[in-house]
Amino acid sequence: MMKSNRNQEVFKSFIKADSLMRFSVFLLGIIFLQACQNFTEGSTLSEKAGDHPNIIKLKGQSAEFTPEIVKLNENVYVAVGYDGSNASMVIGVDGVVIIDALRALGAAEKVAEQFREISRKPVKALIYTHGHEDHTGGASAFIEDSKDVQIIARVGFKDELQEHSPVEPILKQRNARQFGRDLLAKDVINRGVGPGNTSSDRVGKGYIAPNTTFNDSVFLTIAGIDIELYAANGETNDALFVWIPGLETLFTGDNYYKSFPNLYAIRGSQYRDVKSWGESIQKMNTFPVEYLVPGHTRPLSGNAAVHHNLENYSSAILSVYRQTIDAMNKGYTLQQTVDSVRLADSLINQPNLQEFYGSVPWGVRSIFLHYVGWFDGNPTNLYPLSSRQEAKYIIELAGGESKMLAQLNEAVKEGKYQWGLQLADYLLQIDFEPTIVISAKIKLLRNLAAQQINAPARNYYLAYSYEMEKNSMEPN
Numbered sequence: 303m304m305k306s307n308r309n310q311e312v313f314k315s316f317i318k319a320d321s322l323m324r325f326s327v328f329l330l331g332i333i334f335l336q337a338c339q340n341f342t343e344g345s346t347l348s349e350k351a352g353d354h355p356n357i358i359k360l361k362g363q364s365a366e367f368t369p370e371i372v373k374l375n376e377n378v379y380v381a382v383g384y385d386g387s388n389a390s391m392v393i394g395v396d397g398v399v400i401i402d403a404l405r406a407l408g409a410a411e412k413v414a415e416q417f418r419e420i421s422r423k424p425v426k427a428l429i430y431t432h433g434h435e436d437h438t439g440g441a442s443a444f445i446e447d448s449k450d451v452q453i454i455a456r457v458g459f460k461d462e463l464q465e466h467s468p469v470e471p472i473l474k475q476r477n478a479r480q481f482g483r484d485l486l487a488k489d490v491i492n493r494g495v496g497p498g499n500t501s502s503d504r505v506g507k508g509y510i511a512p513n514t515t516f517n518d519s520v521f522l523t524i525a526g527i528d529i530e531l532y533a534a535n536g537e538t539n540d541a542l543f544v545w546i547p548g549l550e551t552l553f554t555g556d557n558y559y560k561s562f563p564n565l566y567a568i569r570g571s572q573y574r575d576v577k578s579w580g581e582s583i584q585k586m587n588t589f590p591v592e593y594l595v596p597g598h599t600r601p602l603s604g605n606a607a608v609h610h611n612l613e614n615y616s617s618a619i620l621s622v623y624r625q626t627i628d629a630m631n632k633g634y635t636l637q638q639t640v641d642s643v644r645l646a647d648s649l650i651n652q653p654n655l656q657e658f659y660g661s662v663p664w665g666v667r668s669i670f671l672h673y674v675g676w677f678d679g680n681p682t683n684l685y686p687l688s689s690r691q692e693a694k695y696i697i698e699l700a701g702g703e704s705k706m707l708a709q710l711n712e713a714v715k716e717g718k719y720q721w722g723l724q725l726a727d728y729l730l731q732i733d734f735e736p737t738i739v740i741s742a743k744i745k746l747l748r749n750l751a752a753q754q755i756n757a758p759a760r761n762y763y764l765a766y767s768y769e770m771e772k773n774s775m776e777p778n
């Protein structure tokens with residue numbers, strides 16, 4: 303988070319540079335434009351010629367959301383891949399229960415139609431596993447008259463959403479970057495736990511507020527189905543999971559999907575209660591689950607497989623949590639803590655723990671900041687130099703701007719992309735040869751994107767690089 307803020311500051315300082323600088327940037331733009339085009343072609347070619355192993359894995363993950371109505375057992379159907387998340391139908395004696403409602407009303411209508419072809423029984427209840435729009439926006443597609451339907455969620459539902467935040471404008475921009483909403487189709491692989499492009503047909507327009515809420519747990523019988531609902535803080539503080547004992551089926555909401563969990567979202571999110579998240583998975587694993595329906599990615603069946611997946615998921619989350627707490631108590635700084643935490647070898651290669659969506663170091667940072675705030679304990683960081691002053695000193699130390707630029711070019715050539723980004727930011731901070739440095743930074747971001755297994759990071763790198771390119775081409 304600190305890093306991206308800093309990049310942003312650098313970028314903003316560039317776009318606000320004085321008009322003389324802007325004019326010279328404009329003149330140099332022609333050369334730059336040519337270079338960019340060459341680079342874009344080059345990067346596309348290299349990705350086609352031989353994808354990085356991480357990109358091959360990320361592309362493989364797309365099979366998790368190929369559109370399909372999955373018949374999980376006689377009574378449970380799961381719509382996968384019609385939108386960014388899953389919606390499910392449970393068939394009872396004299397009605398059906400819907401669990402989660404997708405994001406776009408247009409996508410939800412298609413699923414509702416398919417569900418009605420399977421069962422004409424009336425919808426008796428809709429359960430929201432949590433308040434995120436990708437699970438709530440299409441509700442009206444499933445419901446004719448909400449007076450006749452129980453719409454169930456936790457107390458405090460949707461309390462922590464983006465639109466309630468004073469920093470909503472920047473959250474919106476970061477959201478678009480994380481999900482690659484403005485990227486060209488050729489650049490989008492997927493969103494980690496959802497397809498790259500989702501329906502924009504009446505997004506959120508079908509939302510209906512809950513008419514039944516509960517605190518810790520509630521047991522209901524709806525349409526002849528015994529349903530147990532449990533509060534389960536994790537990705538959100540309004541999350542719940544659904545256990546249907548008669549069908550041995552568990553609906554996890556977003557506390558489980560096939561990826562290392564997104565313990566922190568780079569679009570900017572409030573603290574996600576990592577400890578409770580791990581414990582909620584442990585609790586799910588106390589039930590004799592035969593069928594598991596995640597909030598995203600395909601459902602699973604078979605008790606052994608389900609148990610194994612839930613077990614390694616909770617182990618991974620709680621291990622990251624405990625390692626972070628231990629490192630903090632040893633007095634490690636934020637970066638030292640990040641450097642010290644890793645998943646055990648027995649977890650690192652598990653298919654459901656690949657970092658397609660969440661990322662271990664992001665989770666560590668989030669836990670650290672949650673418990674102690676911004677000060678990492680090192681007095682050096684009580685009153686650090688301004689970004690510009692630090693850049694000046696570091697560049698002097700490197701032997702001047704030209705030498706630093708040579709180092710930057712070297713980093714690009716040698717594939718030291720992260721180091722290159724850090725050098726580029728120093729040079730941007732003092733406005734040295736911005737056209738050349740921006741061009742290098744764009745190249746570095748795209749090279750990082752071309753080897754990222756994590757879809758949000760890849761999308762963010764690319765989106766930011768296109769924003770830089772666009773801004774550097776505009777004369778004002």
Ligand SMILES: [Zn+2]
Nearest residue numbers: 387436556597
């Ligand atoms: Zn979701």
